[in-house]
Amino acid sequence: MGLRLFHDAEELCRAAADEFIQNANAAIEQRGRFTVVLSGGSTPRRLFEHLSGSPLRDLLDWSAVEVVWGDERAVPPSHSDSNFRMANETLLCRLKVPEARIHRLQAEREALAGAASDYQVEIARVCNVDPGAEPPSFDLVLLGLGSDGHTASLFPETEALSESRDWVVPNYVPKLSAHRLTLTPRILNRASHILVLVAGPDKAVALADVLEGTYEPKRLPAQLIRPEVGKLSWFVDEPAAARLEKRGA
Ligand code: 6PG
Numbered sequence: 001m002g003l004r005l006f007h008d009a010e011e012l013c014r015a016a017a018d019e020f021i022q023n024a025n026a027a028i029e030q031r032g033r034f035t036v037v038l039s040g041g042s043t044p045r046r047l048f049e050h051l052s053g054s055p056l057r058d059l060l061d062w063s064a065v066e067v068v069w070g071d072e073r074a075v076p077p078s079h080s081d082s083n084f085r086m087a088n089e090t091l092l093c094r095l096k097v098p099e100a101r102i103h104r105l106q107a108e109r110e111a112l113a114g115a116a117s118d119y120q121v122e123i124a125r126v127c128n129v130d131p132g133a134e135p136p137s138f139d140l141v142l143l144g145l146g147s148d149g150h151t152a153s154l155f156p157e158t159e160a161l162s163e164s165r166d167w168v169v170p171n172y173v174p175k176l177s178a179h180r181l182t183l184t185p186r187i188l189n190r191a192s193h194i195l196v197l198v199a200g201p202d203k204a205v206a207l208a209d210v211l212e213g214t215y216e217p218k219r220l221p222a223q224l225i226r227p228e229v230g231k232l233s234w235f236v237d238e239p240a241a242a243r244l245e246k247r248g249a
Contacts, residue, residue, distance in 0.1 A: 072180065123202070
């Protein structure tokens with residue numbers, strides 16, 4: 001596990017954008033394409049704006065990027081809460097990512113269980129694996145951390161936390177009275193690199209509990225993020241790191 005500390009969210013997002021480009025170019029050089037899982041929330045918005053702006057947008061062959069989401073809110077893609085919409089407006093529609101490489105979670109569907117299993121099949125197709133076999137390994141997974149210890153839409157004390165078979169599941173979050181779709185730790189932890197972006201003082205207690213507290217994944221779902229063989233990086237800004245005892249890598 002590596003932890004990198006940044007002065008503020010802006011510096012953190014710039015470094016995350018550089019990391020994204022490096023990971024992408026390495027994957028494209030080795031395998032001809034880059035599979036990335038995007039997160040929602042406010043922190044990645046700035047990262048996406050950096051990636052789609054000059055000069056970074058010209059440092060990557062965006063036509064070789066396969067875009068997957070780690071979670072989605074149960075709203076139409078045009079809704080202001082949609083993770084797809086945020087990424088589309090700040091990143092995808094500004095770049096030449098072919099539509100066929102943009103794989104949206106269809107969380108607006110009435111039957112979320114069907115949407116989840118269809119997404120598993122879609123991921124399997126994109127990654128050339130059998131949907132009933134071991135999950136594939138994404139090149140890069142971007143995640144955030146909620147002030148309650150959630151990551152993706154793996155919220156404390158919710159059903160998705162105990163999912164050990166499926167790669168994608170619906171998850172009802174009682175405290176938000178909301179349904180979500182989320183990738184599960186089973187597939188997230190197969191990634192070659194998981195990059196968790198954490199910024200802001202409201203994350204300080206959760207971050208210290210997740211990284212330095214006792215292992216209580218039902219209360220702190222982000223503790224379930226433990227790549228099987230890949231790399232785990234935490235990019236953290238000073239306000240979010242305020243409660244950490246160990247502040248180095
Ligand atoms: C979402 C997420 C979620 C997010 C965290 C942190 O759909 O909201 O994917 O897990 O990453 O809540 O979000 P912020 O970056 O807004 O703090």
